[in-house]
Amino acid sequence: MENSVLIRTENLVKVYPMGEQSIVALDDVNLSFQKGEFAGLVGPSGSGKTTLLNILGSLDSPTRGSAWVLGEKVETLSHKRAAELRNRHIGFIFQTFNLLPVYSVYENVEFPLLLLGLSPPARKKAVMDALEWVHLAERAKSRPNQLSGGQSQRVAIARAVVKKPEIVLADEPTANLDAENSHHILRTMEDINRELRTTFVFSTHDDKVIQHLRRKISLLDGKVAKDEIMKPAEETLS
Amino acid sequence: MIIPKLAFRNLVGAGMKTWLNAAVLSMAYVAIIWTQGLYIGFDADVSRVMIETEYGGGQYWMEKYDPFDPFTLQDAHLPLAGPMQNLIIRGKATPILIVQGTLYPGGRILPVLLKGIDPEQKLLGIASSVLKATDHEIPALIGSRMAQTSGLKKGDFVTVRWRDANGTFDAKDLVIVEVMTTIDQGIDVGQVWLPLQTLQEMAKMTSQATIVVLDKNFGAAQAVSGWTFKGLDYLLKDIKDIIQGKTIGSSILYTILLFLAMLAIFNTQVLSIFKRRKEIGTMMALGFSRGKVIELFTFEGALQGVLAALVGAVYGIPLLAYTAIHGYGLPGNQGDNFGFAVSEKLYPTYSAGLVLGTTALVFIITTFVSFLPTRKIARLRPTDALRGKLR
Numbered sequence: 001m002e003n004s005v006l007i008r009t010e011n012l013v014k015v016y017p018m019g020e021q022s023i024v025a026l027d028d029v030n031l032s033f034q035k036g037e038f039a040g041l042v043g044p045s046g047s048g049k050t051t052l053l054n055i056l057g058s059l060d061s062p063t064r065g066s067a068w069v070l071g072e073k074v075e076t077l078s079h080k081r082a083a084e085l086r087n088r089h090i091g092f093i094f095q096t097f098n099l100l101p102v103y104s105v106y107e108n109v110e111f112p113l114l115l116l117g118l119s120p121p122a123r124k125k126a127v128m129d130a131l132e133w134v135h136l137a138e139r140a141k142s143r144p145n146q147l148s149g150g151q152s153q154r155v156a157i158a159r160a161v162v163k164k165p166e167i168v169l170a171d172e173p174t175a176n177l178d179a180e181n182s183h184h185i186l187r188t189m190e191d192i193n194r195e196l197r198t199t200f201v202f203s204t205h206d207d208k209v210i211q212h213l214r215r216k217i218s219l220l221d222g223k224v225a226k227d228e229i230m231k232p233a234e235e236t237l238s
Numbered sequence: 239m240i241i242p243k244l245a246f247r248n249l250v251g252a253g254m255k256t257w258l259n260a261a262v263l264s265m266a267y268v269a270i271i272w273t274q275g276l277y278i279g280f281d282a283d284v285s286r287v288m289i290e291t292e293y294g295g296g297q298y299w300m301e302k303y304d305p306f307d308p309f310t311l312q313d314a315h316l317p318l319a320g321p322m323q324n325l326i327i328r329g330k331a332t333p334i335l336i337v338q339g340t341l342y343p344g345g346r347i348l349p350v351l352l353k354g355i356d357p358e359q360k361l362l363g364i365a366s367s368v369l370k371a372t373d374h375e376i377p378a379l380i381g382s383r384m385a386q387t388s389g390l391k392k393g394d395f396v397t398v399r400w401r402d403a404n405g406t407f408d409a410k411d412l413v414i415v416e417v418m419t420t421i422d423q424g425i426d427v428g429q430v431w432l433p434l435q436t437l438q439e440m441a442k443m444t445s446q447a448t449i450v451v452l453d454k455n456f457g458a459a460q461a462v463s464g465w466t467f468k469g470l471d472y473l474l475k476d477i478k479d480i481i482q483g484k485t486i487g488s489s490i491l492y493t494i495l496l497f498l499a500m501l502a503i504f505n506t507q508v509l510s511i512f513k514r515r516k517e518i519g520t521m522m523a524l525g526f527s528r529g530k531v532i533e534l535f536t537f538e539g540a541l542q543g544v545l546a547a548l549v550g551a552v553y554g555i556p557l558l559a560y561t562a563i564h565g566y567g568l569p570g571n572q573g574d575n576f577g578f579a580v581s582e583k584l585y586p587t588y589s590a591g592l593v594l595g596t597t598a599l600v601f602i603i604t605t606f607v608s609f610l611p612t613r614k615i616a617r618l619r620p621t622d623a624l625r626g627k628l629r
Contacts, residue, residue, distance in 0.1 A: 059522070059621050059624070060620070100517055103247060114240045115526065
């Protein structure tokens with residue numbers, strides 16, 4: 001595997017047993033993602049976008065085939081090692097934000113850093129930097145229920161990038177946002193992608209998101225139907 | 239240190255729910271300590287009263303004496319042996335002669351124990367000094383329960399019949415010089431106290447006694463021929479057994495109380511895991527392993543136990559201190575229902591062992607009960623958790 005390839009899948013198959021039948025969510029998926037990509041998995045509901053993201057995020061394992069993330073073979077990882085991989089190298093952004101409700105904005109963003117064992121001053125700097133990126137430093141003390149949808153997703157982005165991970169996986173990040181907030185969110189993620197060279201992989205069927213993608217991978221019935229470069233990278237990221 | 243920190247944040251963040259749980263659990267803490275303290279205080283109080291009014295530091299029993307067999311009383315008397323005389327002269331012991339008799343108050347027949355006691359004795363908390371020189375030939379002291387049963391009151395004359403050492407029955411009138419109030423039924427019910435010498439003369443048992451009570455601070459008693467020494471362990475055994483029985487009863491009660499509190503914790507924890515499954519999924523996505531999530535939830539439960547102890551301390555310490563200082567009054571005449579000396583007010587005793595032991599016990603059980611539902615997490619897949627599913 002080349003140094004710049006962070007993620008690679010080989011003949012990836014995921015089958016969900018449903019009683020006596022089974023549903024093939026991913027069917028022989030072969031993909032690779034390089035450092036600094038801003039790529040999207042596009043397709044209708046049930047096309048396997050979220051399943052693929054879950055496997056790439058080591059939250060799930062394939063039924064057959066293999067997925068390598070940062071050189072680690074996902075299907076062979078122990079629960080503990082997979083958790084470590086997620087903690088150190090992968091950021092997640094969810095459709096429903098998934099902020100921890102009893103924590104403040106600051107504490108939500110700080111959460112991944114606590115597991116990394118950073119010193120309090122280092123944590124504080126990283127959290128405030130991340131909140132600056134998403135323009136929410138002034139809301140550090142707010143609770144998630146005091147934020148709008150757009151603000152919540154920006155906090156989720158800050159949480160995903162605070163540890164400066166190599167990869168950010170975003171599952172329908174704009175699905176619950178209006179057009180203006182979606183635009184802001186995507187601009188924020190593009191900025192981070194540019195500034196930190198973070199690889200972003202989205203799942204989406206939102207046209208607003210698709211317009212921002214530099215690579216569009218269309219999934220249909222669990223298969224890669226099309227893999228196309230939408231626009232060249234704005235910087236050399238490898 | 240991340241787990242304690244997050245657990246603390248979660249508890250603080252949960253707000254009212256945390257405080258309600260802590261309040262319920264704290265009641266278990268306080269109630270357990272209070273009831274156990276009450277029984278410890280009860281035990282100490284009963285022992286103290288019985289020692290002060292009846293048992294002293296132990297008793298020599300004339301070897302034929304059996305308090306549970308009134309027929310033994312006819313022969314249960316013996317002249318006081320030399321060593322006993324010495325103790326009595328030094329004020330370290332006091333003899334009591336016990337003779338079976340019959341009172342005839344208001345035409346009724348009332349079997350009683352006539353007990354002769356030295357009016358000068360100060361060893362037992364009995365108002366025997368009222369039996370000192372009076373104008374009456376046979377002055378008698380009775381307790382309030384005896385007065386109620388017999389219908390006698392201070393100043394009343396009543397005929398008493400007894401059998402002397404020769405087997406001859408005799409009868410005379412005695413006068414009630416005082417009705418004493420005592421919490422010890424053992425020196426009251428069915429008993430009439432007379433001056434020792436008077437009873438010895440009536441029963442023709444000069445210088446004889448049935449039992450000799452030792453001073454409560456008396457050390458080891460030596461063997462005396464014809465007499466059997468009964469220490470406090472023996473004398474208080476029945477009472478201790480009864481209290482032990484009541485303590486077991488209260489233990490069952492507090493076990494139920496603890497069980498209910500634990501059920502609340504368990505239920506809360508199960509609900510919490512169900513309600514927070516998406517949060518669990520998020521934590522896993524952010525890098526928490528299942529073990530860490532289990533650790534976090536268990537620690538939250540344990541912290542809940544600590545918080546409950548602190549909440550309990552806030553209202554429990556003043557409450558328990560108040561009852562320890564001012565006592566807990568038994569309603570009505572409940573004390574008599576126990577069958578032994580119980581003060582009108584019980585003073586609970588809270589030892590460090592009781593408080594720390596109870597706190598540790600509740601804490602350990604709370605932690606364990608908090609851990610049980612978290613086993614579900616061990617079977618939870620992050621993707622299911624994120625979707626809000628719980629298997």
